[in-house]
Amino acid sequence: MSTATAALLEQLDLERLDRDLFRGVSPDEGRPRVFGGQVAAQSLVAAVRTVEGRMVHSLHSYFLRPGDPKVPIIYEVDRIRDGRTFATRRVVAVQNGEAIFNMAASFQIEEEGFEHHVEMPEVPPPESVPSNAERIRQAREHADHPIFRWLSKLDRPIVIHDTDPIDPVHPTVRTGPHRVWFKSDGGLPDDPILHRCVLTYASDMTLLGASLAQHGLTWFDPTLQVASLDHAIWFHR
Structure with a gap:
């Protein structure tokens, strides 16, 4: 852990x-x-x-x-x-x-009940795409934005791999679903309730980015105030 x-x-x-x-x-x-x-x-x-x-x-x-x-x-x-x-x-x-x-x-x-599921979409495996932390470090090589500097120093408990990453320096309009792989950075105790609490924490890490991608923006844009x-x-x- x-x-x-x-x-x-x-x-x-x-x-x-x-x-x-x-x-x-x-x-x-x-x-x-x-x-x-x-x-x-x-x-x-x-x-x-x-x-x-x-x-x-x-x-x-x-x-x-x-x-x-x-x-x-x-x-x-x-x-x-x-x-x-x-x-x-x-x-x-x-x-x-x-x-x-x-x-x-x-x-x-x-308790037991009806079960059904949606087929897993075709997406690249997590090891084939860089983590968001790696992409931030790469972005700093092209734009030394204060937020990039802060994020590159931040030790995050959740590791995220975006299957179709957006360029944070030169974003373009993206439509359709936003799919990511994510997991805790290291194992968690064997407690399903705690797992759902950690999942709740992680769930707020990609929502704003998915919304802004529809407009060709990222939350690094200095003209935006997002919450x-x-x-x-x-x-x-």
Whole structure:
């Protein structure tokens, strides 16, 4: 397990303040605001710690205000419903007395049901395409952008391989799906709930890029101000 992955697991180990009240902190990475995937993952951890015997199968969330990475985040959990099969939780992330994030998560007892799947698309294997970290280092050779310098120093817990990478220096319009391979940088504990929390963290790492690619832009463009507004995940078997 890499140092960055170990640090992520530490961030997800929230401090319990009360029965349904938790506190989380942010890493010192030089960000002006809290990474959206972090607050989403920590919110899910808070919800998970109030549910027994059920696995999260979906979540829906809204980013309400930018988070300050220097200020601890308080997670307030509301036990909306505990049924025989399903449980629902609402989590509000708070800083300085104001909500910065809101999540609703649904949990279900694991049971047999109908199964179907979509065929795996034809994509290059991950080892045949450079990781995003490698592409950033290559981009610095052509444009010494401040964001490139910052990203090249950042130790990321998630390794991403874009199957059809966009040139961050000279982007072109891309239509269609945005497909990436990604995994944690090193193994994780054998805990399926923790795996879904880490997946929630990683899910916010490529969404903005996929949207901007439709316009021939990247989030490195100095004329843009980008942020996640809402987020939904369905966890499939």
